[in-house]
Amino acid sequence: MTASFQCASCGAQIDFSSGASVYAVCKYCNSAQIRTGASLSDLGKVAQLKEDYSAIQLGTQGVHPRLNNNSSTRFSTIGRIRLSWERGFWDEWYVLLENGEGAWLAEAQGFYYFSVLTNDVTASQLEFPLSIGNKYNLLNNEYNVKDIKSATCSYSEGELPFSGAVGEKYESYELFTVEGDFLSLSIVDNVLLAYKGQVFSLEELSLSNLRALEGWTLEKRAFNV
Amino acid sequence: MSEITENKTDGVKQVSCPSCSSPLDIRSLGRGSTLGCAYCGTVIDIETPELKIISEAKKLVSKPKIEIGKKGKISGITFQIIGYIYRTDNNREYFWSEYLLFNPYHGYRWLSEYDNHWQFVTPLPYVPDIYTTNSYNNEKYKKFSEGYSVIVEVIGELYWQAKIGDSVKTLDFILPPKAVGLEVSTVEISASEYRYMPIEELEEAFGEIKKSFFNYSRSVSPTQVNLHKNGLWSEVAIFGILLTVLFIFQFYIGITALNKRVLNETFDLVKTNEVVSPGVTATDSAAARMIITSPFQLVNKVSNFEVLIESQLENSWLYTDVTLASTDGSFIDEQSVEVSYYHGYDSDGRWTEGSTVRTLLFSSVPPGEYKLRIEPEMPKEEFSKAPGAWNVSANNKKIISPNKIHIIAKQDVPYWTNFAVAFFALLIFPAIKIFRCASFENQRWQESNLGSVLDNFTTGD
Known part of the structure; x- marks a missing residue:
């Protein structure tokens, strides 16, 4: 499925491993590229992160234990978008599933949030702006609004299914059921994208090829701590 | 920068x-x-x-x-x-x-x-x-x-x-x-x-x-484990088991005790001039004639022995030494008792004090033939009261006149005193534990800003 293109800035080869990807950052010259038809156009350079303490990196692999019809599905990380808000930031990693589809993996405070785009949630089912504690019956379940953040894309790398241009504004909402299933809603340019997912520990996703971090070794816990 | x-x-x-x-x-x-x-x-x-x-x-x-x-x-x-x-x-x-x-x-x-x-x-x-x-x-x-x-x-x-x-x-x-x-x-x-x-x-x-x-x-701490809760229920369970054992034991004693009446006699209190108790002068009280009961048999086993003394007193008292002695002289034991009964009316209504009946218990009395020696004293004016028929004994419904003393004796009576002592002794440990457990929870909930301490303890696990 890999499609090869030439970087519009430096001419290096840029491979798109997912057919759904439309955006990539050249790993040689750090220029952001958007796919338009058969070629790429340059969106300008992405400033590199001075420090990166994220446990996940491009190439991190894992196994979702129960994705489609409860079967285990392998995935690998191919892109990242960093969203910064008033008081911090978080990373969303774009992963390629073994069936060729895309999904998202985010890490926050040691929890790994795995989600897949869903078309079954529409803006008409919700009342924007949402506020903390609002309840909605969506996808045959009750979801509570847990988290609301206005964020801006501050960094991107690898390939993405939409533009990961730095400066893009996101309205982000996290809704959870009381069992821990979540819906992640993001509004970019007045378009609502909904992702449905579940929270996992590092062990549950069998994550491998994690970033090596100076001073730390990867330990696996025997039971939850 | x-x-x-x-x-x-x-x-x-x-x-x-x-x-x-x-x-x-x-x-x-x-x-x-x-x-x-x-x-x-x-x-x-x-x-x-x-x-x-x-x-x-x-x-x-x-x-x-x-x-x-x-x-x-x-x-x-x-x-x-x-x-x-x-x-x-x-x-x-x-x-x-x-x-x-x-x-x-x-x-x-x-x-x-x-x-x-x-x-x-x-x-x-x-x-x-x-x-x-x-x-x-x-x-x-x-x-x-x-x-x-x-x-x-x-x-x-x-x-x-x-x-x-x-x-x-x-x-x-x-x-x-x-x-x-x-x-x-x-x-x-x-x-x-x-x-x-x-x-x-x-x-x-x-x-x-x-x-x-x-x-x-x-x-x-709100999350600190109440260690006093450890073993609380097993301690309560042990208490329950021991209490059951104690009850069975007491029940056994109750049904196996002879509880046998060996004496039931009534005597007149007759004034004598002999004053026997030191410190009591003849002007205040007088000794009645010493009474020796009929001989009676205590059978089978060493057992306790209960003596019931009754006298129909009207706002008066009777004091007596009671001596239990075997006729062969091998056993002698003495106790004393005061029977007093007062009653009347005041602004709160009827009041009474004391009782016309007292019991004495002799323990570990071997079998054999015995007699009781009774040495009563009472206020001297009591002796001058005329015998009448206006009182009924609570005990045996017999009409007892004043100026008489009624003596009932029983061998091997089931007693609850030991049971009560054992019961409270058993209760001490679980009671202390429950108290400690409760005060620990009390301390915990003092840090809470919700509800009452009591609510939270009593609804607790």
């Missing part, structure tokens, strides 16, 4: 405090957001290249009990202490400390300390509906407190931008040693699991903990 430099090993970077220029370590660079200076109390934003000051310098009043930068292993995972927050409630009444633990692969945990009680805190990725159901993971919790948590001081790193004075609403639910805490702000609700961490476990992970002079806990 300040430069971030890498002059330490283990991935630790350094930065100069923009306020006091002290070198500050950064351990989670690229993830951290806030850095509090341990020297001047300034809180800075390490995400901004110019190290923007979030909160100005102020004199620090608290000090971490575990050094920031220390690593320790908890349940197989190494955590490094990277940050510290000193917190208070809205009324600045309680102050507690929170230590941020970090592992780049497993995320953040917290240690919370108040009054030398430590709790290990694991943030939850979602919010369980414990605030409506009081249950979490199919276990019932009790709402313990509701309040605010306000940041007083920050030292080291935090993963969000924290300002001095930041406040969140808190709700806590307990099931010792566990608890679930909720924090509600305008942008987020978050939940955490708490677990009471004994100091030994903490020291195993991080080495010896700095101790204050008053190195003991003056309170009971």
